[in-house]
Amino acid sequence: MPQIIDGKAISAQIKDELKEKVAALKQEGTSLCLAVIQVGNDPASSVYVGNKKKACAYIGIESLSYELDESTTQEELLNLIKELNKRQDVNGILVQLPLPGHIDEDLVIRTIDPSKDVDGFHPQSVGTLCIGQKGFVSCTPAGIIQLLKRSGIEIAGKECVIIGRSNIVGKPMALLLLRENGTVTVAHSKTANLKDVAKRADILVVAVGKPKMITRDYVKEGAVVIDVGIHRNENNKLCGDVDYDDVAPICSAITPVPGGVGPMTIAMLMNNCVESAALNR
Ligand code: GUN
Numbered sequence: 001m002p003q004i005i006d007g008k009a010i011s012a013q014i015k016d017e018l019k020e021k022v023a024a025l026k027q028e029g030t031s032l033c034l035a036v037i038q039v040g041n042d043p044a045s046s047v048y049v050g051n052k053k054k055a056c057a058y059i060g061i062e063s064l065s066y067e068l069d070e071s072t073t074q075e076e077l078l079n080l081i082k083e084l085n086k087r088q089d090v091n092g093i094l095v096q097l098p099l100p101g102h103i104d105e106d107l108v109i110r111t112i113d114p115s116k117d118v119d120g121f122h123p124q125s126v127g128t129l130c131i132g133q134k135g136f137v138s139c140t141p142a143g144i145i146q147l148l149k150r151s152g153i154e155i156a157g158k159e160c161v162i163i164g165r166s167n168i169v170g171k172p173m174a175l176l177l178l179r180e181n182g183t184v185t186v187a188h189s190k191t192a193n194l195k196d197v198a199k200r201a202d203i204l205v206v207a208v209g210k211p212k213m214i215t216r217d218y219v220k221e222g223a224v225v226i227d228v229g230i231h232r233n234e235n236n237k238l239c240g241d242v243d244y245d246d247v248a249p250i251c252s253a254i255t256p257v258p259g260g261v262g263p264m265t266i267a268m269l270m271n272n273c274v275e276s277a278a279l280n281r
Pocket residue numbers: 094095096097098119139265
C-alpha cells in the first residue's frame with residue numbers, strides 16, 4: 001500500500017512551528033495582524049474564512065474581520081483596501097474569492113499592497129516567483145512543496161506533471177517545482193493524449209476541478225499523486241479529482257481528500273503572515 005501523505009498532521013506541525021515564531025516576534029515587540037475581507041455570504045467562503053480566523057487565533061495572530069454586504073460597491077471595497085494598505089499595524093490583507101460579479105477581481109488584487117499580499121495573487125508576487133526572487137507565494141502550491149519535502153519525497157530530477165493551469169494553483173505549482181529542479185510539464189483540458197502525458201509523471205499534481213476524473217489509466221506505477229480537488233459526491237461525501245480507491249494501490253504515495261492538500265493552504269497562509277510581519281518589523 002502507498003504512503004498516505006497526512007496533510008492534517010503536517011499542517012499541525014507547521015502551525016506549531018509558527019506559533020513559536022509568533023511568540024518570539026511578540027517578545028521583541030512586533031505585532032501580527034491579518035485583515036480578512038469577505039463580500040457577501042457564500043457558505044463555502046464563510047467556512048474558509050472561519051477556518052482562517054481560527055488558525056490566526058491558534059497561532060497568536062490577531063485577525064480583523066470585514067464581513068461586507070453583497071451589495072458593497074467596488075469603490076467601497078477598494079477604499080477599504082487602500083485604508084488597510086496604509087495601516088502600520090496590519091501585516092496581511094486577504095480578500096476571499098470569488099467576489100460578486102459587479103466587482104473586478106483583478107483590480108481588487110492589484111490594489112492590495114504587494115508587501116501585504118499574503119495570498120500571493122498580486123502580479124508583482126507572481127513576477128517575483130517567476131524570476132526566483134523573494135515574494136509571497138500562492139498558498140496551495142507552496143503547501144504542496146511542504147507536503148513533498150516533509151514526506152521525504154525528492155523533487156530534483158523528477159518528471160513532474162501538473163494537470164490544470166490556473167493562476168492560483170497550476171501555474172505557480174509549475175514555477176515552484178521548477179525552482180526545486182523538477183522537470184515540469186503543465187497539461188490541461190486541451191492537452192492531446194492526456195493519459196500518456198500524465199503517465200510520464202513521477203510526481204503528478206492534479207487540479208482539474210472534476211470529481212474522480214483521474215483513474216489509474218493516468219498514473220504510472222510507483223508515482224506520487226497529489227490531489228488538489230475537493231468535491232461532494234452523490235452521497236454528500238468529500239472526494240477529490242483523483243479516484244482514490246482506484247489509484248492508491250498502484251502509487252508510492254498519495255494525498256487523501258479530505259486531509260491532504262486542503263489543510264496545507266491555511267498553514268501556508270499563516271506562514272506568509274508571519275513572514276510579512278518579520279520582514280516589515
Ligand atoms: N478562494 C478559494 N481559495 C482561496 C484562497 O486561497 N484565497 C482567497 N483569497 N480566496 C480563495
